[in-house]
Amino acid sequence: MTENGAALVQVRNLHKVFKRGAERIDVLQGVDLDLQSGEFLSLMGPSGSGKTTLLNLLGGLDTPSDGTVTVGGDRIDKLSAARLSRWRARHIGFVFQLYNLLPVLTAERNVELPLLLTPLSRSQRKKHVATALAMVGLSGRSKHYPRQLSGGQEQRVGIARAIVTDPTLLLCDEPTGDLDRKSGDEILDLLQALNAEHGKTIIMVTHDARAAARSTRTLHLDKGTLATEGHDR
Amino acid sequence: MKFFPLIWTSLFRRKVRTLFTILSIVVAFVLFNYLSAVRVAFSMGVDVAGSDRLTLIHKVSFIQLLPASYKERILAVEGVDAVTHATWFGGVYQDPRNFFPQFAVDPEGYLDLYPEFLLSSEAKDRWLGNRTGAVVGRSLADRFGWEVGDRIPLQGTIWRTRSGDTWEFTIDGIYEGAEQGTDTTQFLFHNAYLDEANALGRGMVGWYLIRVSHPDQAVAISTAIDERFANSPFETKTSTEQAFVQAFASQIGDIGAMMTAILTAVLFTILLVSANTMGQSVRERTSELAVLKTLGFTNPRVLSLVLVESLLVAVVGGGIGLGLSWLLISQGDPTGGLLPAFFVPPRDLVIAVGLIFFLGIASGILPGIQAVRLQIVDALRRS
Structure with missing residues (x-):
């Protein structure tokens, strides 16, 4: 909950329509969602159900066709592109399925990227980067390039990059989708620890029921609507 | 950053x-x-050519000679401040590929009209007192490693002496350029030496260089000079130095x-x-x-x-x-x-x-x- 008692994330009557030529695709059809601060929510559903679209709308990467999205009291569906960029930099940490690290930068430089948008000094940035890498257990790999890391390690760097600014919300799009089981479990352990020990609010899109079981709540999306409420841990 | x-x-x-x-x-x-x-x-050097200088050549061609006696008549034209002359020598130093411009000039008059040629007073005095002396530009001296006192033989291709085609000169000074674009490749020697020693005849010069009192009257003065020599055996064509240099350069496109x-x-x-x-x-x-x-x-x-x-x-x-x-x-x-x-x-x-x-x-x-x-x-x- 936010300071005034409202949910951290409030989604009301959210619609997203894509047009492909004359074809109209209603990806999201009136989604309502409340997420409290400190929750770890899994979004499950078949391919094309609108999971990633919902995640993109919650992260301000896309704008809704209709409805409202409020995160931490900010109506992000009303923000201009420039303000939305600045809002993302302050409030959102993204974790991608394919890690999306910049191959020409070392692990620490990748993690430092979001901090370049802050007024922090170089030494302060270094300190934050070291802390984030330590949290994901990669202090010894800071000078390595992505090509020198395993998939699991790359994803850890991706998570370190997502948390280095201490964002309000962590959005993870299939974070274990490209990993083997062992590495996937380690990533899930890490996300779980970030939620349980550091109070991070996390929304994770996943196909994997085992991954979803690690979250505190699971929602199922089907054909653009929230179908069922899953378990509450 | x-x-x-x-x-x-x-x-x-x-x-x-x-x-x-x-x-x-x-x-x-x-x-x-x-x-x-x-x-x-x-x-x-069009950009560095003097705006107060005129060049007078034979109306037919640049290579036709003009009488040395024209100097006083040009000087008599209103608005003319100073007059000197130069003559193309076209000699060869050791090898025809060693090209550089050589001019027979009236030393005092030439240096007066080209203040951008910086020559020490000692060198100038030496040159004025030595009929077979020459002064050379810094680039030319550096190119051949010449120093003051060196004897320089040039083979005459246009002008021959009565005893042969080798002309001997002594370097009396090396001039510097006042500006970056000043030509420091010239070899200047006494016209009197050329006039006396050549086998072709006396009393002729290549072209005249004229300084006018007011550059804005250059065109009118040029016309007045050319009118003065109209219908003579040696008709003239006078233009500003910039126009002359520009016309010369445009001959090659x-x-x-x-x-x-x-x-x-x-x-x-x-x-x-x-x-x-x-x-x-x-x-x-x-x-x-x-x-x-x-x-x-x-x-x-x-x-x-x-x-x-x-x-x-x-x-x-x-x-x-x-x-x-x-x-x-x-x-x-x-x-x-x-x-x-x-x-x-x-x-x-x-x-x-x-x-x-x-x-x-x-x-x-x-x-x-x-x-x-x-x-x-x-x-x-x-x-």
């Missing part, structure tokens, strides 16, 4: 491609400066226009090469740019990252190019005397720097706009 490592590493993600692009820009700007120097050299055409083609090609490199670089980084935008990089910031990157390529390439060309041009006239004023004027250097920045911005602007228009969701979906 904190974004510099990001820009620098992006620049060298494809090292070979970036290096070749930089190399092409280096070549373009070496060419730019070098051809600028050639253009200046072919204009033969409009070098300036040719150089401009070549440079425009070269720079336009480089612009395409550079823009293509930046375009490819941005296209290859679609997903990375989308990630940067996801992290909160605004569109103006993404645009500036791309522009700074392309500017960096242009500045590095252009900077190296200008540096290299400076090294080449500072070696002096590559023809060994045919292009005495071989340098890049400051105006062309300023243009070169402007072109570097234009190239950087122009080659980065379209890829930058492409990056700005990138839709995060679409780009991430494609990655």
